Amino acid sequence: MNNAQSHCSCCQQDGMEPFAELDQAIDLYRDKEGNLIQILHIAQELYGHLSLELQEYIATALNKPLSEVSGVVTFYSFFSTTPRGEHTIRVCLGTACYVRGGKKIVDALQKTLGVDIGGTTEDGKFTFEVARCIGACGLAPAMMIDDVVYKQVNINKLDAILSQY
Ligand code: FES
Numbered sequence: 110m111n112n113a114q115s116h117c118s119c120c121q122q123d124g125m126e127p128f129a130e131l132d133q134a135i136d137l138y139r140d141k142e143g144n145l146i147q148i149l150h151i152a153q154e155l156y157g158h159l160s161l162e163l164q165e166y167i168a169t170a171l172n173k174p175l176s177e178v179s180g181v182v183t184f185y186s187f188f189s190t191t192p193r194g195e196h197t198i199r200v201c202l203g204t205a206c207y208v209r210g211g212k213k214i215v216d217a218l219q220k221t222l223g224v225d226i227g228g229t230t231e232d233g234k235f236t237f238e239v240a241r242c243i244g245a246c247g248l249a250p251a252m253m254i255d256d257v258v259y260k261q262v263n264i265n266k267l268d269a270i271l272s273q274y
Pocket residue numbers: 201202203204205206207241242243244245246247249250251
């Protein structure tokens with residue numbers, strides 16, 4: 110299958126390359142060291158996640174094997190191959206948070222959101238993840254939503270926190 114065939118029909122209709130916005134970044138970083146990670150970051154920012162189709166596009170553009178691109182994508186946890194939610198929830202399960210109830214928060218959120226760790230809610234609002242210390246150990250247990258840190262969280266506060274989003 111060639112590239113044009115593998116792209117979605119909506120993009121073919123208007124004759125646009127579906128990942129054309131990425132070409133500028135590819136041209137900019139093509140000859141730079143560590144370019145693959147830079148380009149993957151930009152691609153994820155532009156398209157929300159790194160689909161196989163997008164990985165193929167980048168591999169072809171950089172003249173690299175797909176296995177190399179996929180290897181980098183799967184190695185780093187900040188890259189995602191599935192669509193992410195509008196907001197990312199990260200509950201800390203580092204030692205301090207774990208012993209002060211972090212696991213209870215994880216369990217409660219799994220139930221409320223209806224997703225497992227790593228999942229995205231059906232309405233696309235939240236992606237739910239865990240972290241290994243977010244620098245708020247003194248006020249554990251802690252969690253983050255996007256860049257906002259919530260300290261001394263307990264399960265009774267969760268509804269109020271989520272309702273802000
Ligand atoms: S262990 Fe949770 S913030 Fe450090």
